[in-house]
Amino acid sequence: MNIQKTQLDSLSKYLAQAGIASRRKVVDIIKSKVVTVNGVMINEPGFKVNINDCVRIKDTLVRSEAKVYILLNKPKNCITTVSDDLGRHNVLNLIADAINERVYPVGRLDRDTTGLLVLTNDGELALKLSHPRFEVEKIYHVQLDKSLTRADMHKIMNGLQLEDGFIQVDAASYFHDRPKQNVMIALHSGKNRIVRRIFEHLGYDVKKLDRAGYAGLTKTRLEVGQWRHLTKNEISHLKQ
Numbered sequence: 001m002n003i004q005k006t007q008l009d010s011l012s013k014y015l016a017q018a019g020i021a022s023r024r025k026v027v028d029i030i031k032s033k034v035v036t037v038n039g040v041m042i043n044e045p046g047f048k049v050n051i052n053d054c055v056r057i058k059d060t061l062v063r064s065e066a067k068v069y070i071l072l073n074k075p076k077n078c079i080t081t082v083s084d085d086l087g088r089h090n091v092l093n094l095i096a097d098a099i100n101e102r103v104y105p106v107g108r109l110d111r112d113t114t115g116l117l118v119l120t121n122d123g124e125l126a127l128k129l130s131h132p133r134f135e136v137e138k139i140y141h142v143q144l145d146k147s148l149t150r151a152d153m154h155k156i157m158n159g160l161q162l163e164d165g166f167i168q169v170d171a172a173s174y175f176h177d178r179p180k181q182n183v184m185i186a187l188h189s190g191k192n193r194i195v196r197r198i199f200e201h202l203g204y205d206v207k208k209l210d211r212a213g214y215a216g217l218t219k220t221r222l223e224v225g226q227w228r229h230l231t232k233n234e235i236s237h238l239k240q
Contacts (some may be wrong), residue, residue, distance in 0.1 A: 035055065116219060129215060135188040144199060
């Protein structure tokens with residue numbers, strides 16, 4: 001019995017680890033009643049499956065894929081949604097010729113925002129990196145329409161009350177070799193458009209926004225539009 005239990009997993013985890021989608025999204029897929037296990041429709045995400053079970057989504061057999069971990073430096077005018085009705089250029093187009101496995105972006109960056117983005121088919125890691133309780137740090141380089149005043153820098157450092165709650169950054173600073181309209185900001189919040197909203201709240205327009213750091217990863221030797229596989233050490237660090 002003990003051996004059998006180690007082979008059992010929830011259906012949602014099984015699908016996420018097979019690279020179908022993130023844990024959150026596979027729950028919706030399961031509840032839509034399109035998943036069968038050994039020919040029986042299952043709509044309970046917590047249903048236990050065995051590694052030898054036949055799991056299908058509609059008529060497609062779900063197979064376990066090798067785990068893929070990619071770090072990409074997203075260019076401007078490139079969207080992070082997997083599919084788009086308007087046919088706009090997305091991040092998957094940048095890796096399509098080299099990656100056969102189905103991967104998806106962890107979180108999102110605005111179309112006009114550049115910088116670091118992780119893509120993977122590891123549903124467990126994707127959940128860990130995207131869930132607020134894991135407090136993944138992001139570092140942004142921001143270019144504003146005008147110089148950021150010292151008073152407003154102090155306001156950012158002390159925290160701001162926005163329309164959806166209080167926001168506290170981890171750090172904020174000027175660049176010693178650039179005009180004061182250029183700012184570095186580090187924070188853990190995953191709220192939508194949070195960096196842009198911080199500066200808009202203070203009366204600034206964000207002209208350029210670049211995510212230069214993500215969960216300890218940096219853009220070293222990674223030009224805009226380029227990508228690379230994460231190293232074993234980087235993957236281990238992210239999973240910790």
